[in-house]
Amino acid sequence: MLPYSITNLSTTLTKLLIGNNGISGTIPGEISNLVNLNVLNTQGTLINGSIPDSVGMLSNLKNLHMESNRLTGNIPSSLGNIRGLLYIYLQDNSLEGTIPSSLGNCTSLITLDISQNKLSGSIPKQVIALSSLSVLLNMAYNSLSGPLPVEIGNLTNLAALDISNNILSGEIPHTLESCSSLEILYLQGNFFQGTIPPLNNLKNIQYLDLSGNNLSGNIPKSIAKHVSLRNLNLSFNNLDGEVPVQGVFADASRIQVTGNMNLCGGIKELHLHPCLKHANKRPKKHITLILVLVLGTFAACLTLLLLVSFCCVKKVKQRPSSASSLREGYTKVSYEDLLNATGGFSSNNLIGSGSFGSVYKGSLSPEGTIIAVKVLKLEKRGAMKSFLAECEALRNIRHRNLVKIVTVCSRVDFDSNEFKALVYPFMENGSLDEWLHPKEEQMMQKRLSILHRLNITIDMASALHYLHRQCHTPIVHCDLKPSNVLLDNDLTAFVSDFGLAKFLSDSGQDADVNLSSVGIKGTVGYAAPEYGMGGQVSSQGDVYSFGILLLEIFTWRRPTSELFEENEKSSQLC
Structure with missing residues (x-):
């Protein structure tokens, strides 16, 4: 804990540096006793509570570093009393309220970083007009x-x-x-x-x-x-x-x-x-005819658009509210938020587990949004590369049949261990694997008609076509299998898990940046045979996996991975 006794240090003290430690507690109001302090640094600690107003009495303060803590409450307006302040770093906390206009009095300010907080309201013109700012003004992610x-x-x-x-x-x-x-x-x-x-x-x-x-x-x-x-x-x-x-x-x-x-x-x-190319101007005698044709076409299109909109609105209203509550923007969440959302990452909320992470079902406050949280097992070799690959892939793709991301959490847990998690919308119908190979007690409930299977196939094909042909930089998924195809409440398919994804250059070869994890690329039984022999990654590997998956979808057979393991000759047959 941060001891109260620091307020009794010598008044000649000019620098107080306690950053990048596991120290916790609150900042005492009597910090103002250190009247000659010109550097106050608490960055990267577990200190919580609010910033005391008395900090504004440190008239000699030049550098204020309080970033990456657990601070709450408002930014004290008293900071505007310190006209000689040069640097203010308050980013990556949970500060709320509005930006105090009194910061405009800090006429020597060079850098102001208040990003990644919960600040609201408008940007004060007094702050945005500070001509002394010469290095950085960062208000992002509020x-x-x-x-x-x-x-x-x-x-x-x-x-x-x-x-x-x-x-x-x-x-x-x-x-x-x-x-x-x-x-x-x-x-x-x-x-x-x-x-x-x-x-x-x-x-x-x-x-x-x-x-x-x-x-x-x-x-x-x-x-x-x-x-x-x-x-x-x-x-x-x-x-x-x-x-x-x-x-x-x-x-x-x-x-x-x-x-x-x-x-x-x-x-x-x-x-x-x-x-x-712009067409040549028409003679004036044709202007009336063209205008009539344009207006008629517009009226017909408008009527058709209204009919389609009515049908779409009706369909959307029939969908459950949990799906519609997901916001398109990225919400800032902390480790504590995800811990509470999943009941402490309880085994009762465990959806599934893979090589690099476990997935939990949760409810994100205050909206009560139902989410799926993928927690990375960072002690596993390749887990960090898998996390970076998935972040990079999801940052570059947008398609109706690719899983969307709600947000990302990259923090430390309460034991100061590194914590990384990806937050996705919760898919009501789980994975395709659960429908192709249901447990005995679910055989009657989880049955896919031939039409469902065909629609799922088209959804997956659309996603792969987008990844291979329509992305700015082509992407190879490298791990296409039933458990990585998720189904929403309408049984619409979404390709997920880009932890092994590879970016390709225009020539179709591996891009310079290798984001995939080491080892065999993909899952045994679905991955292209050349991947196991050190072959070059290409879109043909995904096509091969897609073909194996089609056999599994339309022949009602056992999982390909199980068949592969039982039959030593399977690789030769492939």
């Missing part, structure tokens, strides 16, 4: 709302700005162009709308991410003139028009534009449809 203040144009010296993954809305202010020193600009995961503003003055920009918003209009051609730009992500917006081919747009590995259905052109590696 619940900040409202527009981005136009005063952001005052950050003319700032190098990195990250306000991603909040619920900010409105248009991106044109004053952002005045932030001429920006090298990193992350605005992704919000609800910004309107067009992309001109960013001509951002001469030093290297990383620009505007993905996951509601932006519309054309991609400004001026972006192609930024020679310093290393990576540009415009994916999952409503952008339209032609994609430039110069500058950063000439390298498919440096740009992402997926999820914008109306974009066209660009380099061939983007696989966008070609742009239509």
